[in-house]
Amino acid sequence: MIFVFIVLWIAALLLLLSGWRNRSARWLSSVAFCGGSGALASVLQEVIRPVVSVLGGTATTDESLYTAMTIFSLISYYGLPYCYVRFAGTYHGLPQIPPTWRWLHWLLLLPVLGMSLLYPYYPPNYDVLVYWAVPYIIIGTLLIVGKRGILPWEQRSHQVTMIAVVPAVLFAMVMNYVMPALGIYEMWRYNVWTITLAFLIFVTALFKSGFLGVQLYIERRQMDRTLRAITSGTAILNHAIKNDIGKIQLYCDKLKSTSDEGAEGALGEQIQDVKVIERAATHIQEMVNRVQHNTQDLVLRPEPVLLETLISENIEMLRPKLVQSGIEVRTSWDEDHMMMELVVDRAQVHEALHNIMMNAIEAMPRGGRLMFQRNETKRMWIVAIEDTGIGIPKDQLAKVMTPFFTTKASSSNNFGLGLAYCYQVMKKHGGTMRIESPPSSGTTVYLHFAKNKRASREAGS
Template identity: 40%
Template sequence: MLFVWIALWAIAFFLLASDPKAQTVRRLSRVAFCGGAGAFAAVLDFQFIPYLQTNYEEGVGLIRALDSVKACGSLLSYYGVPYAFLLFALSFRPAALSRNWRKALPVILLLPIVGCLLFTPAYNETYPVTFKVVVWWAVPYIVYGTVHILVRRPRNLAFSPTYWVVCIAVLTPVLLSMVMNYVLPSFGHLRMWVYNTWFVGVGVAVFVIGLFTYGFMGVRVLIDRRRLDSTFRAVTSGTAILNHAIKNDAGKMRLFAEKMKAYAAQTNQAELLADAETVLSASLHMQEMLAKVHRRTEDLRLEVRELDPAELIRSTLASFEPRLEDIKLNLTLAEGWRCRLDSAQAGEALANVAANAIEAMKGRGELSVALIAGKRELTVEVRDTGPGMDKAQAAKALEPFYTTKGGAGLSFGLGLPYAYQVMRKHGGSLHLRSKPGVGTSVYMTFPKRSVKAVWMEGGNRNG
């Protein structure tokens, strides 16, 4: 039980520290903390208290205090795990509830716990809770929460690995613990919780592996997002300084080249005139390259207005028609939605993603673009049938100046990082899934609340 206690409380504090503002993360942290409280009570019962009783006979007061802590930990585990788990399930896959119901539900769900505390026998070591009573609300809480998560699967494939990691790391230990902590004790099989160590151990292993492979409850996404934000801020500061310095020097080059050109023309020196033209052309090229980098890395200021996202997608993709060649374009757009976006920035972000997809397919394949309306977000999916990327390439795709195009043309590897920043400024997110030989999918997700999305009657609502 020592392992279970340390592991669950470590996970609880890690989740809470990673994203304390996210309700789902906070509630899962409570599940882990309540489970760890039961393991802590067992550690006190089997290790600390017996050790004190054997070696410190004068420590009666401390032993009584630890007995009280043990009782509180045990009750917190038995009553807290089903309650916290159900609230976690309802926030992990949100149900359509009014604002008043969302506020009242946590209080309503507390009523069985309050009833057990008031009207069932007090805690004792043999029967910490009245199992034959508690089982009638604890099991339904856990079963309903599990079914709620399993039935309400995410439609967006970008979140599928994370979803299944949560199912294995959370649902499996909770369900097995339900059997050991409530069902079997209600039939007289007590202290079955000693077998929870194995279930929790598997859950912790899946949590750690999933955290670093796919992400867990958005934690890895949060870590990556902070890293990318920090990198982009550094790039923004660096390019601003570089832009200022080079622009001044390029201006001096242009000024003196103009003087050289005028002098060469006056003195009829053809070779000097050609050299001056070369210097002018080089200075102009430097300024164009610098301007392109600066536009992609400067701090974005949104100018939002109400628009039709489906129409924005159509107009953005229309400019690519001459470049499609043998690429088949498939559009599936949810119609009738209005939202507030910066049309220039959002259109440019989509254009960058689409351009990458078209270049990857080299004139042959399928480009599928969809606008999908979920319960809480509008998602633009751009999918190509290009060569795809391996995990290492996909992990670096959002980093500034990373490109797989070999430095051809004026590609600086800023298209996807720019699109990522545009999505962040809109309160949304950008996710990428890719597999070698299959293709790449990019998901641009706009939370409906952030962009004030409203559906107007008469359209195809879901796409």
């Protein structure tokens, strides 16, 4: 049970720290905490209390350990069903009418409070416990299994949740609640096998496909560190190059003014050389400005904006390129019913959309379809921009948002900053950006915009 206690509390901590803004992750963290509490209670009862007794522990110490064992045991028995059904409801995305939902929260908590008051000692009254704990777990399982409207990028995470969470909780329901109610005790010891399997699946998903957004958080941290380093580095580089360019331009002016006007041929050749130097200096300055523009910390100027309007404006702006490339544009919404109203920086979001659409056009040189789809959750608007182009090789997909990485090596004007800039725009607005590109199936960029006012708070910070 020591192993079970450790792995469950590690899982709870990882979920809490990595996905603390995700309500589903927070509730699943509480499920793992409750499961780990039961294992800790077993460790206190079967390992720590006997050891302390052998080492000469007092009656007061033993009573304290028994009290701790009872508390952790009841947290597990009473808390796990409640936290599980709350996780399932949040994960499923049940419609939440505020007054009704708050009332339901309290109603679900009543059996936990009642059992805590009526049966505050270990072991709990299994004959009463089974009548509400089992329905909670079954209802929660049905909600998880019945989750609908799963977006493509969520499918793998949903499969992991189904495999890792549901079997372990159902097995614990039988061993911890049903069997004791039938008079068969100590069956909870077999939970170690399903919990071990669930933990292995969780850890594997954590570093490969993601689990309730946890991998996305790790990717963000890596990207944020890279962007901060680049922001600092380009600021220093920009300062140094500007100083030297200033010197070059100063001496170019001096050469022009002090040239020997009598030596007409030499003068003409000298002026041409100076112009070459000036053009080179101007080119360097333009390159520095472009890099700095795409890597510097963004300052938002939020205002109410309809995302459909920004998308439509970009489509019209790029209409000549779309027609020239033979690309058909499709949107999944009626232009007369624009709904995605947010408070964002119009110019920055417009530019981000433009960059993504240009990438899609360049990926379809022989024509294709550019499709825009809209979805929503309680807190997010989700825009999917899908093309039928050549796609992104699997070995490059994880790198495309890394600054200075580009798949367009043949272009001297491409700095590999477009998608890094788009990521930065979404991050500053409290949203996320995700890219999928199945082999030979085009590319889809998912933009998640927060429905709250976080953009305005970011701008003011």
